[in-house]
Amino acid sequence: MTDRKIRVLVAKPGLDGHDRGAKVVARALRDAGMEVIYTGIRQTPEMIVEAALQEDVDVVGISILSGAHMALCPRVLELLNAQDMGDVVVLVGGIIPDEDVAPLKALGVKGVFGPGTSTQDIIEFIRQSVAVPVAG
């Protein structure tokens, strides 16, 4: 009688306080049957990775609109790897210039979702990326 759910951490690092996008995604993932841990704004990479570890999540979704993604994302990935959590799927959403997408993916970011992405696409992406048997 296992009751496995996909667990997703939704975090908003950096100094900008615009969390509407993160909240919309969090809500959509919940409605898709996932367990979403929402940590709120102004999270440091250290806080994000600590929460991801404690909550044992399958996915970390980071929302960045401040332009600081090339500083924040590498740090999150580095800290995850240091905790032996390289198997956690890292997604980035927000304002990410096209030329930054390839470098982010090279670092280990699995998906980048810009403005106008349908939440259904994100849901499908997560379902396909998380290689665990999930009930419900």
Added chain:
Amino acid sequence: MQLVDELLAGNRRALARTISIVEDGGPAAPPLLAALYPHTGRGHVIGITGAPGTGKSTLVNALARSYRQQGRTVGIIAVDPTSPFSGGALLGDRVRMRDLAGDPGIFIRSMATRGNLGGLARATADVISVLDAAGFERILVETVGVGQAEVDIASAAHTTVVVEAPGLGDEVQAIKAGVLEIADLFAVNKADREGADHTVMALQMMQGLAPVPAGHHGTTGGTGRSHHAEAGAQPDGGWLPPITKTVAMRGEGVEMLRDWIELHAVHLRETDGLARREVARAATELDQILRDQLITALLTRLPPGHLDATLAAIARREIDPYTAGAQLLAQFS
């Protein structure tokens, strides 16, 4: 077991993994819990419950900080509801616990109720045991925002704090049965708001009216008490729940609340309260385990399709559910 050894050695990743396995409730969970059980029984479990919006998460945050100032380690379980429609959940209690980040003496885990009613998840008691085995000295369990009947926390925690806030109800609400009756302590939070004294008075009036039920927590007496009686441990071995005003956002009153929790812990140890609480907790857990195992054992013995056929027969009114249940149980004899 390697996972257990790592957990007991203080590996937080192993702790998080163990909690997931226990929470998912598969066949891997019972052996883990069995290996951890000898290491449990040391932490004091504190339930924080109350209506939505009373400030439970903020109070948990403030209490945890207060315990950390005393050098005690704190495990936190924050429970939020699972959507009955999608099966998903939005677990947002960490938003109000950001002060606690980066402290190795703290471990926070969010849990969804996964369909369980009663204010906790089915696996919450097991996750408490895991945090206890991992050595956390105080374990704070925040329930979902409750109404009047979600009282599971009383059998899972040693000390139950019921959080109230001004303006949520009046004396009539305070007299109602349920959540208010499970309190070992009351915190009137947001006490800087208008009406806080009124809320305190309503709770005091309720305490003056109601006889303290026998067998409830540390209480042994069944006599009525006037609200002039001093709160806390009573001469007859009973316990009159103290009422503390707090402003959790600013940390006001939180040390007082923490000290009352500790006094209640002492009271439980000095009376037979702790022993009775532990037996009650064991009874609740064993009851759930037996139900689960009996149902699983029964269902695995049924021929394929038998259960569906029985359900359809009940729905068609060809058989009543009690007779059907008796027939299914006959599989055991």
